[in-house]
Amino acid sequence: TDEMLELPRLCRLHAKAGAAPWPAAADTAAELAASWDVMESLWSNLQTLHGGKEGAQTVLRREMRATLLLASMELEGMGIAPDALLSPGSAVDARLVALQQDATRELGGHAINLASAQQLSEALYVRLQLPKPRGGDGEKAGHGSTSSENLEKLAKQCPSCRLVGIVLEFRELTKLKTTFLEPYHAKLVGGRLHAQWCGTATGTGRLSSRHPNLQQVPRGATRVLRAGGAPPLDVSVRAAFVARPGKLLLAADYKQLEMRLFASFSGDPTLQRELGAGGDLFVRVAAAWNRM
Numbered sequence: 001t002d003e004m005l006e007l008p009r010l011c012r013l014h015a016k017a018g019a020a021p022w023p024a025a026a027d028t029a030a031e032l033a034a035s036w037d038v039m040e041s042l043w044s045n046l047q048t049l050h051g052g053k054e055g056a057q058t059v060l061r062r063e064m065r066a067t068l069l070l071a072s073m074e075l076e077g078m079g080i081a082p083d084a085l086l087s088p089g090s091a092v093d094a095r096l097v098a099l100q101q102d103a104t105r106e107l108g109g110h111a112i113n114l115a116s117a118q119q120l121s122e123a124l125y126v127r128l129q130l131p132k133p134r135g136g137d138g139e140k141a142g143h144g145s146t147s148s149e150n151l152e153k154l155a156k157q158c159p160s161c162r163l164v165g166i167v168l169e170f171r172e173l174t175k176l177k178t179t180f181l182e183p184y185h186a187k188l189v190g191g192r193l194h195a196q197w198c199g200t201a202t203g204t205g206r207l208s209s210r211h212p213n214l215q216q217v218p219r220g221a222t223r224v225l226r227a228g229g230a231p232p233l234d235v236s237v238r239a240a241f242v243a244r245p246g247k248l249l250l251a252a253d254y255k256q257l258e259m260r261l262f263a264s265f266s267g268d269p270t271l272q273r274e275l276g277a278g279g280d281l282f283v284r285v286a287a288a289w290n291r292m
Contacts, residue, residue, distance in 0.1 A: 063199075070197040070207075077192035078214065079249075084240035085185040091224045091233050092177050098227060099170045106163045114170045117146045123163065130158055176222050180237045183212055217241075256281050 046056040103112055107127060112119050124130045125144035132144040133153060144150075148171060155164045187193055195209045202208050209215055221234040243249035254260075259281050263271035274284055286292075 066199055070199055073197050074194055077189070077194040079242045079244060080184060080188055080191060080193050080240050081242050082185065082188065082191060085181050088224065088233060088235040089177065089181050089185075091226055092173050092181065092235070094227065095224050096170060096173055096177070098225075099166050099173075103163060103166050103170075106166065114167055115174070120146045120167060124154070128161060128163065130154060130161060130164075172222060173224065176235060176237070180217070181235075184237075184240070187212060259285075 043056070046059065047053055050056045050059050100112075100114060103114055103123075104110065107123055110123075110127070112123050114120065121144045124146070125132050130144075131154075133150040146167075148168065151164055151168055154161075155168065158164065184193060193212070193214075195214050196211050198208045198210065199205075201210075217237050219238060221236040221239075224233040224235055226233060241249060256275070259271070260275060262268075263275055271281075274281055
């Protein structure tokens with residue numbers, strides 16, 4: 001079955017370095033036999049770590065339920081409307097080209113690579129003589145810092161300098177293109193995005209995802225200006241996710257989860273009362289701590 005053919009692939013990933021050469025992929029029987037050897041080794045290690053067979057079985061009963069759920073999530077994937085990624089891509093590319101041309105005009109025809117921190121630093125602080133921010137990695141390297149934080153400060157200090165705003169917009173659109181639009185579209189399989197879900201990758205035990213990371217999808221929309229009098233385009237990566245026909249895609253999150261757990265475990269009546277009253281509990285705790 002398909003499940004049996006997946007077993008060798010998974011065991012191959014867990015095989016220890018330096019072990020005997022793995023059988024050829026075409027030799028299914030040999031692969032399955034080697035897979036069972038690996039599984040027996042893993043089962044033995046599991047018993048050693050958790051105090052014998054009973055402890056290992058308890059771990060499997062509890063943890064494997066979550067593991068199977070995460071595996072089903074990976075296989076199911078997330079639906080993506082392809083046009084929601086392709087259509088904005090051309091508008092973003094056109095705007096990036098326009099921003100590069102605008103930057104050249106601002107520098108009197110001097111060509112500049114907006115993705116180069118060194119060229120940008122020279123343009124801002126040498127050619128345009130803008131005030132250098134104090135500190136930062138850029139100063140250590142011998143040129144003014146071009147971090148987004150410093151550029152935002154510079155935009156407020158020097159509102160008449162269009163180049164700073166051009167650079168900030170260029171970076172925002174570049175991130176949209178290279179982090180979301182292009183990678184997501186490249187990883188689509190049958191209109192679905194299959195990320196890896198990890199239950200043990202974070203120190204806090206929170207669920208995480210990778211290849212791609214679906215937990216960093218921006219909430220808002222990015223505005224893309226267009227030439228020729230066309231109206232601007234608001235690009236929302238989150239809006240690209242769609243449910244199957246007849247299904248509903250629901251977004252939900254815990255609110256102040258840590259404080260709710262703390263209030264429950266401690267039995268503190270004040271905390272429980274404040275949670276019941278609603279609002280931002282962290283602000284109230286901070287105010288009480290500072291006697292405000």
